[in-house]
Amino acid sequence: MPTNKLNMEHSISNPPLHEAYKILLSKTNGENGFDDQFLVEECELPLIDVSRLAESGDEVRREECKSEIFKASQEWGFFQVVKHGISNGVFSGLKLEQEKIFKQPFEKKTKENKFFNFSAGSYRWGSLNATCIRQLSWSEAFHIPLTDMLGSGGSDTFSATIQQFATQVSILSKTLADILAEKMGHKSTFFEENCLPRSCYIRLNRYPPCPLASEVHGLMPHTDSAFLTILHQDQVRGLQMLKDGKWIAVKPNPDALIIIIGDLFQAWSNGVYKSVEHRVVTNPKLERFSVAYFFCPSDDTVIESCSTEPSLYRNFSFGEYRQQVREDVHNLGYKIGLPKFLLSTGDKIVCMNMYHEFNFPTSTGT
Ligand SMILES: C=C1C[C@]23C[C@@]1(O)CC[C@H]2[C@@]12CC[C@H](O)[C@@](C)(C(=O)O1)[C@H]2[C@@H]3C(=O)O
Ligand SMILES: O=C(O)CCC(=O)C(=O)O
Numbered sequence: 001m002p003t004n005k006l007n008m009e010h011s012i013s014n015p016p017l018h019e020a021y022k023i024l025l026s027k028t029n030g031e032n033g034f035d036d037q038f039l040v041e042e043c044e045l046p047l048i049d050v051s052r053l054a055e056s057g058d059e060v061r062r063e064e065c066k067s068e069i070f071k072a073s074q075e076w077g078f079f080q081v082v083k084h085g086i087s088n089g090v091f092s093g094l095k096l097e098q099e100k101i102f103k104q105p106f107e108k109k110t111k112e113n114k115f116f117n118f119s120a121g122s123y124r125w126g127s128l129n130a131t132c133i134r135q136l137s138w139s140e141a142f143h144i145p146l147t148d149m150l151g152s153g154g155s156d157t158f159s160a161t162i163q164q165f166a167t168q169v170s171i172l173s174k175t176l177a178d179i180l181a182e183k184m185g186h187k188s189t190f191f192e193e194n195c196l197p198r199s200c201y202i203r204l205n206r207y208p209p210c211p212l213a214s215e216v217h218g219l220m221p222h223t224d225s226a227f228l229t230i231l232h233q234d235q236v237r238g239l240q241m242l243k244d245g246k247w248i249a250v251k252p253n254p255d256a257l258i259i260i261i262g263d264l265f266q267a268w269s270n271g272v273y274k275s276v277e278h279r280v281v282t283n284p285k286l287e288r289f290s291v292a293y294f295f296c297p298s299d300d301t302v303i304e305s306c307s308t309e310p311s312l313y314r315n316f317s318f319g320e321y322r323q324q325v326r327e328d329v330h331n332l333g334y335k336i337g338l339p340k341f342l343l344s345t346g347d348k349i350v351c352m353n354m355y356h357e358f359n360f361p362t363s364t365g366t
């Protein structure tokens with residue numbers, strides 16, 4: 001394809017990140033770079049062979065696998081699973097559809113949601129309420145509520161591919177969630193009743209090459225709101241997680257899916273499972289894709305601690321939680337998340353994430 005045709009396709013499909021961030025970027029003097037961004041240690045996350053869970057004749061191996069999942073969720077909040085039963089064909093089909101949908105003209109992605117059969121607002125780009133460079137995200141995403149896709153009768157290849165992926169990945173999510181509940185002493189039907197495939201979300205992410213890669217995040221540091229996330233990333237590096245106060249680069253493994261414990265599991269387990277901050281750094285030359293499946297309950301599901309210890313967080317519905325995140329992102333430019341729902345012990349609470357410090361009142365009530 002001639003270069004000018006390629007450039008033209010790019011310019012009509014890419015979101016106008018340069019233009020949107022012009023003012024903030026003009027304030028940089030080159031000293032805001034994440035000095036550590038490319039130097040962070042690369043690390044192998046715990047790697048768990050989940051095919052052992054299907055070995056019904058070998059209780060010892062099943063229990064061994066469950067214990068590894070429990071330990072990784074407590075100590076890391078981030079791990080990889082292999083032999084998960086989802087075939088490579090599903091991921092390659094998804095990648096093709098993902099590339100196709102992002103190549104649509106920008107105007108079409110923002111306006112014609114009907115064409116894609118998604119709710120309005122599914123297409124997101126950048127972080128438009130950012131107030132400083134560190135809050136910028138050099139990326140675009142389709143954040144798709146699965147109510148829009150499942151059982152909608154969509155027979156196009158995009159809908160069929162998403163449905164196939166969602167069906168397979170929802171089985172894995174529920175299996176993992178049930179194990180984590182069982183390890184907390186709860187053999188309940190909570191996930192079966194509240195986290196139906198229709199209440200989950202899929203997020204298709206695209207990170208265009210970024211000319212200011214050492215200054216700007218691909219996706220700013222955040223925790224995921226769901227119970228857990230199943231993430232499939234391509235082979236382009238970029239994902240990093242925070243462990244013991246240090247950023248660690250997650251090495252891509254083509255055979256593995258990444259499991260990320262989310263805010264709801266941290267609240268439900270009363271802090272036993274860790275919802276860990278992660279971010280994506282940009283690449284000056286390469287485009288990167290990922291797909292995240294968020295295992296979520298319906299909006300009216302109330303999240304309360306399953307522990308007999310005093311609760312760290314007040315009870316809240318998932319709808320209320322999502323609303324709070326939306327408001328914070330809108331008003332502040334970033335998500336606060338669980339610290340907003342902390343119950344006070346009488347002392348002033350100071351919560352920190354990598355870039356912000358929050359002070360909370362001494363009593364929040366239930
Ligand atoms: C700008 C943002 C959108 C986001 C919250 C954030 O501050 C950074 C991460 C985004 C993310 C990613 C995971 C989930 O999809 C999400 C709902 C979340 O909790 O953090 C989204 C937020 C969003 O799209 O509103
Ligand atoms: O692209 C990635 O590797 C991570 C994406 C992510 O964190 C998200 O979609 O919440």
Ligand SMILES: [Fe+2]
Pocket residue numbers: 222223224278
């Ligand atoms: Fe995330």
